[in-house]
Amino acid sequence: MGYAFDLDDVAFLRSPAGAEAVAVVAQRPLTADSRLADVAAARAAAGARFAGAVLETAVLRGRAESKLDGAGQWLFTADSLQQATTAAVARHRARRLTGRAVHDVTCSIGADLREVALVAERCIGSDLDEVRLAMARHNLTADGSSAGLVRADALRPTSTGTTIVADPARRDGTGRRRWNPADLVPPLDALLDVHAGRDMVVKCAPGLDFDAIPDHAEVEIVSLAGQVREAAVWLGDLAEHGVRRRATVLRAGGAPDELTDQAPDECPVLDVGQWIVDPDGAVVRAGLVRHYAARHGLGQLDPRIAYLTGDAPPPGIRAFRVIDHGKYAEKTLRALLRDHDVGRLEIMTRGVDVDPDALRRRLKPRGSTEATVIITRVGSTPRAYLCRAERT
Known part of the structure; x- marks a missing residue:
């Protein structure tokens, strides 16, 4: 679960004193063996009240370096970092939203919203978690991105004329992934019902049950550097006409390699070749x-x-x-x-x-x-x- 941040923690971390304290603690080993000394260093840098927030932020920034661009300036909770989309994958998904007005209804700490803001005509982010919204406000400001942020329930529409982006929670309290769309938070079918008729993309786990997806949707499976990362469900005009399944392979420094079920599939069964x-x-x-x-x-x-x-x-x-x-x-x-x-x-x-x-x-x-x-x-x-x- 990690450290339970509150709004006072976020305010301190955004302050010059908080930023300096995190920078000091980030120089520590931050290993299991150095834990007691790291805690002492955090208390010396930030005082007892904010030592936990500072130490957790330093640890999480280290974990995020390979996942998010500019992670050394970001704020996260452990759960939000775990679910945050890797920057290269979020950037790929955002390309299909170029020039649109976009509402990310589960924006969390802003990992997807940051990439959308770079290409959208305008964008809004909303979430029920006030702490994550405060972190998103900091993260977008640190990155120079621009998006409106409001507290709102993803199942209560608060915008019109926007393309909807959603990333429902996919882990239970034990950290295990949720594969059943009905077990997502909010549930996939509820999201689709509430936003019916809207152009929409929902990020899901790659183990998604295809049978639970509407026939008119396109499901894109995305991998990065050989590891399958997510399934994206595209609806409305965002879905390519006639395409129900798409595989996208992302590699560092190269263009995406895409394949859909509209491509020919005639291939023989052969004895082993070279x-x-x-x-x-x-x-x-x-x-x-x-x-x-x-x-x-x-x-x-x-x-x-x-x-x-x-x-x-x-x-x-x-x-x-x-x-x-x-x-x-x-x-x-x-x-x-x-x-x-x-x-x-x-x-x-x-x-x-x-x-x-x-x-x-x-x-x-x-x-x-x-x-x-x-x-x-x-x-x-x-x-x-x-x-x-x-x-x-």
Whole structure:
């Protein structure tokens, strides 16, 4: 849960004295081993009343550096930082809102609102949590962004003529993700009912149940640097006509790679070729594996498994050059690793009941080279493929 900030904490943190105290504490190790000394330093810098707020802010800013631009000046609670959209993902989503009047009805600390404010004609942010609103006011001011901020319930419309942005809470009190749209706060169906007929985008967890999404909506699964980050549900004129599923792959320094269910999906089932390709998680989660295969001239090893194969992998990805393969058996695989002098071993599995970590311990590879073993099912037969991972 983290430290429970109040409005007095936020006011102090926004003051010159608060900013100086956080800067001093941020120089501390801020580790579990240094906790007692860090607390003492926070008390010396800020006094007993605000020591907890200062220490928590210094810790959270450190965690946020890889997630939010300019995090060294921001204010957050632990929960709001955990849910905040990574800057690159928020920036991608905001592009589809360019030139619009936008109302972020669950703005929290302003992570999404900041990116929207840079491209929108005008924007408003609202939230029920007064502390988070105060933090958002500070964060937007620190970043030079401009947005109106008001206290309001996302389920009680307070603007007209605006495009709605919503990011309902997706974790319960234990920190576990909520996968059922009815368990979101506020619930997805309630948001859609209240704002029916409005152009709208709702950020959800990537494990979203597609069956719970209206037929007229577009669901976009977004990954960043190989990790699936979110599902965005687009409605109204924001949804591309005819598109129900979209996979967007974001990589540092490159344009987004997008694929939709309107692309061709004819691809063959093939015997293994020179390469095996494991599509990005956004492609797999969006159910667009066949579309990806068709785009890149690949085939499936098995029609029910997401591993693809061919003699030329797509450019710019990590693919697996096949060295040897055969039916999977531990004894056979152990001999194969010995024959190829493999000592550093990555194990990937799909469609089989194999624990990679437990298998690696049993295999005990002791060679001098590195390899990847892909274990999967082809038809009803488990098969193992010894590969070299390469960046294409």
